[in-house]
Amino acid sequence: MDFNYLIHRTMARLPYPDGKLRKSVLVLEANINRRVLGLMARKSTGVQFHTRKITLTEHISTWLVQMSGPDGVLYEVEILKDSIGTDTGKSSQFAGATDADQFLLGVSFGAQWEPQASRIRLLAETHDPWQTLVGQCKTKRHVLLGSLGVSGVEADHVITMTDIPHYFALHGITVPCPITS
Numbered sequence: 001m002d003f004n005y006l007i008h009r010t011m012a013r014l015p016y017p018d019g020k021l022r023k024s025v026l027v028l029e030a031n032i033n034r035r036v037l038g039l040m041a042r043k044s045t046g047v048q049f050h051t052r053k054i055t056l057t058e059h060i061s062t063w064l065v066q067m068s069g070p071d072g073v074l075y076e077v078e079i080l081k082d083s084i085g086t087d088t089g090k091s092s093q094f095a096g097a098t099d100a101d102q103f104l105l106g107v108s109f110g111a112q113w114e115p116q117a118s119r120i121r122l123l124a125e126t127h128d129p130w131q132t133l134v135g136q137c138k139t140k141r142h143v144l145l146g147s148l149g150v151s152g153v154e155a156d157h158v159i160t161m162t163d164i165p166h167y168f169a170l171h172g173i174t175v176p177c178p179i180t181s
Helices: 035-045 097-105 143-147
Strands: 005-015 021-032 049-051 053-058 062-069 072-080 109-114 119-127 131-142 157-162 166-168 173-176
Touching: 005 109, 005 119, 005 173, 021 035, 035 049, 072 143, 097 131, 131 143
Parallel strands: 021 049, 021 109
Antiparallel strands: 005 021, 053 062, 062 072, 072 131, 109 119, 119 166, 119 173, 131 157
């Protein structure tokens, strides 16, 4: 079955069951374009995938990635084709594709933020080697950042992985995470 998914992630220090804060990749929002796959993921892992229309349109020198919901376009980014490779460029916070890959999966646990319940769900993750490429992009719309109160921030790099041998636990650990101001 062909599918597209788009996950908004960030690095965070999260509370583990032993009370210690540890570096983890935090999923702010997981989106997929196939309802059945989203339901299967939710049932097996507890991860809350939102079913959205996710498209990748190829143009001469760019790709346009767009995600829409019932109320219209939620995310739109233009990726420059000639920028795809292993070098990130001077404006990136990453030294290269390997450094970007370590940001995403250099930890043994990922987590999903569940703000309505004031908790996070920790999922053990690991992966075999894969090919990671990076490139430059221009954010045109990012509703999630706006909903978090972030303005004036624009993603300018994209990370893409192919042939992903990615493994994760089927059941996560739920940890209380009170929101403080």
